[in-house]
Amino acid sequence: MCQPDGGLKAVFARLIAATGPITVAHYMAESNARYYGERDPLGRAGDFITAPEISQMFGELIGLWLADLWLRAGRPTPVHYVELGPGRATLARDALAAARRFGLEPKVHFVEASAALAALQRAAFPGAIWHHDLASVPDEGCLLLVANEFLDALPVRQLVRTPGGWRERMIGWDGTGLVALAGERPMDLAVPPQFADAPEGAILETSPAAASIAAEAARRLRGQGGAALIIDYGYDAPQLGSTLQAVRAHARVDALAFPGEADLTAHVDFAALAQIAQAQGAQFLGTVGQGAWLRAMGIAARAQALARAAPEQAEALRAAMDRLTGEQHMGALFKVMGLTAPHWPEGAGF
Numbered sequence: 571m572c573q574p575d576g577g578l579k580a581v582f583a584r585l586i587a588a589t590g591p592i593t594v595a596h597y598m599a600e601s602n603a604r605y606y607g608e609r610d611p612l613g614r615a616g617d618f619i620t621a622p623e624i625s626q627m628f629g630e631l632i633g634l635w636l637a638d639l640w641l642r643a644g645r646p647t648p649v650h651y652v653e654l655g656p657g658r659a660t661l662a663r664d665a666l667a668a669a670r671r672f673g674l675e676p677k678v679h680f681v682e683a684s685a686a687l688a689a690l691q692r693a694a695f696p697g698a699i700w701h702h703d704l705a706s707v708p709d710e711g712c713l714l715l716v717a718n719e720f721l722d723a724l725p726v727r728q729l730v731r732t733p734g735g736w737r738e739r740m741i742g743w744d745g746t747g748l749v750a751l752a753g754e755r756p757m758d759l760a761v762p763p764q765f766a767d768a769p770e771g772a773i774l775e776t777s778p779a780a781a782s783i784a785a786e787a788a789r790r791l792r793g794q795g796g797a798a799l800i801i802d803y804g805y806d807a808p809q810l811g812s813t814l815q816a817v818r819a820h821a822r823v824d825a826l827a828f829p830g831e832a833d834l835t836a837h838v839d840f841a842a843l844a845q846i847a848q849a850q851g852a853q854f855l856g857t858v859g860q861g862a863w864l865r866a867m868g869i870a871a872r873a874q875a876l877a878r879a880a881p882e883q884a885e886a887l888r889a890a891m892d893r894l895t896g897e898q899h900m901g902a903l904f905k906v907m908g909l910t911a912p913h914w915p916e917g918a919g920f
């Protein structure tokens with residue numbers, strides 16, 4: 571057998587040699603745990619740039635959305651701001667600065683798996699509380715939940731249609747590299763009827779991890795009050811096809827080539843999340859394009875106000891707004907899903 575490079579790829583090669591191919595979900599979970607654990611991947615010097623890193627306007631409008639709802643809900647206390655995968659805490663900083671002007675000063679909770687990023691978050695929010703998942707977030711007081719580009723990093727499971735029926739999609743080792751292949755166990759019963767007869771080679775992707783977080787978030791909203799904004803790239807009607815992709819140094823790379831050294835993501839199935847959240851008793855406000863939502867929240871007026879205060883920034887502000895809202899940039903592919911507790915007022919922008 572040809573020797574693989576060091577690092578996680580070598581670990582996978584040994585594991586597969588010893589126990590056989592691993593699932594796509596296993597591959598993605600291990601790769602991203604290694605990837606996020608060791609670095610700050612954000613920014614020009616990193617691998618990718620997210621909306622809050624493009625402009626302060628993004629976080630500010632999220633903060634206004636939360637403050638508006640909280641005020642109209644009657645300023646309930648205690649109130650907790652809970653952000654999933656807060657990265658450099660840029661969004662939290664901008665959102666909570668905007669919210670503070672309306673008297674909203676929640677306790678801050680971060681759900682973060684990366685020690686490297688938690689250290690950056692601690693520098694910005696020394697008083698915050700960190701969690702591994704939602705389970706340890708207080709179960710008293712209303713929750714204002716935010717997740718931007720978090721769910722796309724969670725592992726997806728893939729099923730593939732073979733001549734013999736549906737199988738789990740697995741990752742094996744062909745002697746020189748990692749390769750995708752079909753598992754042996756029949757998985758036909760795991761496929762919804764509308765896809766049962768999909769053509770050979772079709773791939774059905776689901777995210778059990780995202781589903782369980784949506785269920786827990788919705789259950790908490792129903793029991794404790796509050797609202798959630800989930801923002802990510804994804805689709806809002808069931809579809810077939812693999813959306814697994816890897817990005818390194820701002821370029822797409824082969825998803826199997828650099829495990830642990832490239833950001834692995836998959837598109838978020840917003841239709842599935844909405845269904846789950848509603849089944850758990852949350853009020854579903856809608857899923858809209860990021861561009862439409864930011865425009866409805868007044869991004870143009872905010873850009874103008876910032877440009878008046880700093881005219882030399884006018885061109886940069888216009889470019890940032892275009893990047894966040896333009897249909898050919900982040901405006902259409904990225905979506906915003908809103909949830910509230912039942913009987914809470916409806917949030918703006920949906």
Ligand code: SAH
Nearest residue numbers: 606620655656657681682683684718719723
């Ligand atoms: N929301 C930030 C960062 C997005 S990157 C922004 O918009 O800039 C993804 C974030 O999710 C990182 O903070 C990463 O460390 C975190 N993350 C990824 N997988 C996670 C997991 N399984 N559990 C907790 N945090 C995770």
